[in-house]
Amino acid sequence: MARVANAAPPAGRDAAGDTVLVIGVHRAELAFGDAVVERLGIGGPRVLRIPAGIAAPRTAPGESFRSRIAHREMYLQLRQEIGPGPRLLLDLHCALDESRRGADIFCGDAAFLDRLRPRLERVGIAADIRLVAITGDGDAGESARAARHDTAHTWIPPDVWAAERPRYVGIELYQSAEGAGVPGDWTLAAQLIAAIIDTDAGRPSPT
Numbered sequence: 001m002a003r004v005a006n007a008a009p010p011a012g013r014d015a016a017g018d019t020v021l022v023i024g025v026h027r028a029e030l031a032f033g034d035a036v037v038e039r040l041g042i043g044g045p046r047v048l049r050i051p052a053g054i055a056a057p058r059t060a061p062g063e064s065f066r067s068r069i070a071h072r073e074m075y076l077q078l079r080q081e082i083g084p085g086p087r088l089l090l091d092l093h094c095a096l097d098e099s100r101r102g103a104d105i106f107c108g109d110a111a112f113l114d115r116l117r118p119r120l121e122r123v124g125i126a127a128d129i130r131l132v133a134i135t136g137d138g139d140a141g142e143s144a145r146a147a148r149h150d151t152a153h154t155w156i157p158p159d160v161w162a163a164e165r166p167r168y169v170g171i172e173l174y175q176s177a178e179g180a181g182v183p184g185d186w187t188l189a190a191q192l193i194a195a196i197i198d199t200d201a202g203r204p205s206p207t
């Protein structure tokens with residue numbers, strides 16, 4: 001099991017300080033997370049850096065059960081580490097896609113995604129971003145969410161993604177280069193993180 005280490009300065013008084021940004025849940029993505037955090041600079045969210053994360057999801061027969069358990073344990077441990085204090089839990093991931101730079105944003109609260117969309121449009125990055133509502137097994141709200149957004153199931157336990165506080169938002173950034181990525185990847189991730197924090201804080205959109 002990975003140990004969670006907090007490499008960040010203490011939380012500030014503003015919305016960024018009410019946010020915990022988790023990097024390295026999947027260990028191969030830690031270098032990318034480090035590069036994004038560096039780009040965020042001083043005044044960014046509190047960072048929870050996982051130095052020895054788990055492997056990315058494995059869905060092959062014989063592997064998926066253990067992978068699913070590893071994900072469940074990781075996220076329950078994260079929840080315990082973070083506690084109910086912060087308003088927002090940002091979970092940063094990346095995957096390689098040489099054909100396009102973009103991202104999927106996952107949240108169990110479809111209304112939050114509704115509020116996020118116009119902000120992404122104003123920043124000029126909405127076309128590259130897919131908003132995905134997380135749904136649970138046998139979720140009564142699934143069809144309503146699917147009417148407005150793409151939907152996805154997750155191995156993350158509902159204790160995490162459906163919690164009222166902190167609100168869970170996952171980012172899967174499609175980076176254009178392997179490993180840590182390139183500056184354009186980090187910039188897009190930083191723009192998304194800022195947009196999500198501002199949406200959560202109810203800040204007015206930039207004009």
Ligand SMILES: [Zn+2]
Pocket residue numbers: 025026029056092093094
């Ligand atoms: Zn990942």
